Amino acid sequence: MYIVTGGAGFIGSNIVAGLEARGLGPVVISDRLRDGAKWRNIAGRALHDIIRPEDLMDYLEHHRGAVKAIVHMGAISATTETDVDRILVNNFRLSLDLWTWCTRNQTRFLYASSAATYGDGATGFDDDFSPEALARLRPLNPYGWSKHLFDRRVRADIDAGRVTPPQWAGLKFFNVYGPNEYHKTGQMSVVAQVHPVARRGEPFPLFRSHRPDVPDGGQSRDFVWIEDVVDVVLWLLSSPKVSGLFNLGTGQARSFLDLASAVYRALGREPAIAWRDTPEAIRDKYQYFTQANMDRLRAAGYNQPFTSLEEGVGRYVRDFLEHTDNPYR
Numbered sequence: 006m007y008i009v010t011g012g013a014g015f016i017g018s019n020i021v022a023g024l025e026a027r028g029l030g031p032v033v034i035s036d037r038l039r040d041g042a043k044w045r046n047i048a049g050r051a052l053h054d055i056i057r058p059e060d061l062m063d064y065l066e067h068h069r070g071a072v073k074a075i076v077h078m079g080a081i082s083a084t085t086e087t088d089v090d091r092i093l094v095n096n097f098r099l100s101l102d103l104w105t106w107c108t109r110n111q112t113r114f115l116y117a118s119s120a121a122t123y124g125d126g127a128t129g130f131d132d133d134f135s136p137e138a139l140a141r142l143r144p145l146n147p148y149g150w151s152k153h154l155f156d157r158r159v160r161a162d163i164d165a166g167r168v169t170p171p172q173w174a175g176l177k178f179f180n181v182y183g184p185n186e187y188h189k190t191g192q193m194s195v196v197a198q199v200h201p202v203a204r205r206g207e208p209f210p211l212f213r214s215h216r217p218d219v220p221d222g223g224q225s226r227d228f229v230w231i232e233d234v235v236d237v238v239l240w241l242l243s244s245p246k247v248s249g250l251f252n253l254g255t256g257q258a259r260s261f262l263d264l265a266s267a268v269y270r271a272l273g274r275e276p277a278i279a280w281r282d283t284p285e286a287i288r289d290k291y292q293y294f295t296q297a298n299m300d301r302l303r304a305a306g307y308n309q310p311f312t313s314l315e316e317g318v319g320r321y322v323r324d325f326l327e328h329t330d331n332p333y334r
Contacts (some may be wrong), residue, residue, distance in 0.1 A: 006030065006031045006033050006052060006071055006072055006073060007024055007029060007030060007031075007032050007033070007072075007073055007074055007075075007076065007242075008033050008034075008035065008059070008061075008065070008072055008074070008075045008076070008204075008284070009021050009024075009032060009033070009034050009075075009076045009078060010035045010036070010061070010075070010077045010078055010079030010099075010103070011034075011035075011036055011053075011077075011078035011079030011080060011117075011127070012032075012033075012034025012035060012036050012047065012055075012078070012079075012094055013034060013036040013037075013043050013046050013047050013190060014036065014043070014046070014078060014079070014082075014115060014185075014188075015046070015181070015183075015185050015186040015188075015231075016078050016117070016178070016181060016231065016234060017034070017036070017076075017078035017079070018046035018047050018050075018128065018185045018334070019183065019184070019185055019227055019231050019232075019234070019235050019334060020076055020078065020235055020238050021034060021047065021052075021237075022049075022050060022232075022235075022334050023117070023235035023238065023239050023292050024077075024239070025050055025051060027146070027239060029239075029242070030050075030051075030053065031052075031053030032052055032053055033048050033052070033053050033054040033055070033056060033064075033186055033287060034047065034052060034054075034055055034056070034078065035055075035056045035061045035064075035079060036053075036055070036058070037057065037058060040207065041185060041188050042188050043188040045121055045187075045333050046333060046334075047184040047187070049333070049334070050227070053182040058079060058095075058099070062102060062106065063125065063256070065106055065110075066244070069110050070110075070132070072110070072112050073112070073113065074112065074113035074114070074172075074242060075103055075107055075112060075113070075114050075115070075329065076115045076116075076238065076242075077099075077100060077103055077114065078116075078117045079095070079099065079118065080095060080096045080117060080151075080152075081095045081096055081148065081161065082119075082148065082150075082192070083144045083148065083192055084121060084148050084149070085124050085146075086147065086148060087147070092147045092148060093151060094179040095241075096133070096148070096151035096152065096153050097101045097154050097155050097158075098156070100116060100155045100160060101155065103116075103157075104116075104159070104162075104170070104173075107170040107173075108168050108169055108170050109169075111171050112170060112171070113170055113171055113172040113173070113242075113245060114170040114172070114173045114174075114185070115172075115173070115174045115175075115176070115238060115241055115242070116173075116174070116175050116176070117152075117175075117176055117178060118152045118153075118155070118156055118175040118176055118177045118178070118250065119148070119149060119152040119177055119178055120141055120151050120177050120178060120180075120227075120252070120254070120295060120297070121144055121145070121146065121148055121149030121152060121158070122144050122149050122153040122156065122177060122181045122278070122293070123142060123144075123149075123177075124142060124143040124144050124145045124149065124152075125143070125145060125290065125292060126292060126295060127143075128142060128143075128278070129298070130139045130227075130252065130295060130296055130297055130298055131298045132177055132250055132251055132252040132298060133299075134156075134249060134250045136157075136160055136161075136162060136164065139153070139156060139160055140157075140220060145290050152251050155175075156175055156250060159173070159175065161248070164317040169248075172245045172246070172247070172248050173240075173244070173248050174247065174249060174250075174251060175195075175249075175250040175251070176237070176238070176251055176252075176253045177250065177251065177253060177297070178229075178234065178253050178254075179226065179227040179228070179229055179252070179253065179254030179255075179295060179297050180194070180226040180227060180228045180229065180254075180295070180316075181194070181229050181230075181231055181234055182194035182195075182196045182228060182229075182230065182231065182317070183230055183231025183232065183317075183321055183325075183334075184231070184321065184324075184325040184332060184333055184334045185333055185334055187332065187333075191199070192215075193266055195253065195261060196226075196264065196267075196268055196318055196322070196326075197277070197326065199264075199265050199268040199269075200268055200272075200322060200326045201279075201285050203265075203268050203269045203272055203274060204272060206274060206277070207277065208277035208278055208279040209265050209277070209278060209279065209281060210279040210280065210281045211261050211262065211265060211267075211278055211279070211281075212224065212280075212281060212282070212283040212291075213280045213281065213282055213283065213286060214293075215282075215283055215291075216293060219293055220244045221262075221280055222260055222261050222262030222278065222280075223260050223261075223262065223293075224260065224261050224292075224293050224294070225258040225259060225260045225261070225262075225293070225294050225295070226258060226261070226290070226292075226294075226295050227254035227256070227257065227258050227259075227295050227296045227297045228254075228255070228258070228259055228264060228314055229254050229255050229297075229311065230252065230311070230312040230316075230320070230321070232312065232317075232319030233255070233309075233311050233312050233317075234253060236309055237251075237253055237302070240265055240307055244305075244306060247305050247306060249301065249305060250301065251301055251302045251305070252297035252298055252299055252301070253302070253321065254295075254297025254299065255297065255299070255311040255312075256296065256297055256298070256311070257296065257311075258294060258295060258296035259314045262276075262278065263314060264314065264318065265278060266278075267314055267315050267319070268322060270315075270319075271318055271319040271321075271322035271323060272322060272327075287293075308313055
């Protein structure tokens with residue numbers, strides 16, 4: 006069986022759909038559904054079991070020998086979360102427990118790191134896994150730090166010559182967009198936030214630039230379509246000899262103005278943009294540029310092209326967001 010933690014979340018539920026589409030399974034997810042619409046992300050999936058996170062380690066012990074791989078996407082992903090103890094329990098301690106279990110049981114382990122580990126980007130966006138490169142990174146929030154902490158622990162285990170899972174891979178996700186993110190509300194991608202405004206024919210407010218060298222709307226990110234993320238995960242599962250820490254973006258930064266404009270054009274409308282000041286509370290730490298260096302993933306053997314911004318946004322709008330009765334995968 007395949008275990009997907011955070012399997013009802015945005016990225017996790019898309020990975021579950023990808024496993025099902027490839028005929029890989031049975032699939033067990035570990036997640037909390039609570040009382041929102043998150044359950045809809047997995048409503049169309051044929052699942053073997055759904056496990057509460059607090060029951061996961063016991064479940065693994067009862068099914069040792071039956072688990073082909075753990076795909077660990079579960080985490081507190083809100084960069085605005087301020088309860089650092091809660092973040093450590095969910096993002097670091099659970100990751101370490103799963104790493105230890107996979108090592109002891111020689112089970113493959115894929116996990117979510119994050120581009121948030123790069124902080125303000127002053128040292129670049131190179132997924133250099135050397136101890137020296139990791140030590141230079143300065144995450145800006147507890148979420149990014151918790152992911153970085155685990156990356157460094159993995160590095161330390163390897164340097165100490167400790168046994169590791171037979172395959173392990175950490176993925177530093179950049180700005181992922183696509184279906185099944187609707188439960189994230191204010192943390193949804195800008196595509197999902199622009200769509201209803203553009204559909205009404207109204208202007209969408211983007212942040213003004215507060216740097217003279219960057220035009221309004223010129224702030225840029227590496228936006229990556231969710232199906233490309235799933236393809237990389239499935240490729241890793243089919244490539245058991247590949248291990249490492251890898252960026253997962255497209256390798257091409259695009260502006261928020263490009264992104265918003267692509268939503269309007271996917272609806273057959275001319276872009277309409279309004280401008281608002283970046284809130285002072287985040288202005289000093291606001292990132293103006295992110296772009297994944299994809300050389301290491303390519304060198305490891307992944308050779309599929311990444312979806313262009315215009316194609317990805319167009320597919321998201323036409324195939325999902327416009328189906329307001331059921332925009333889920």
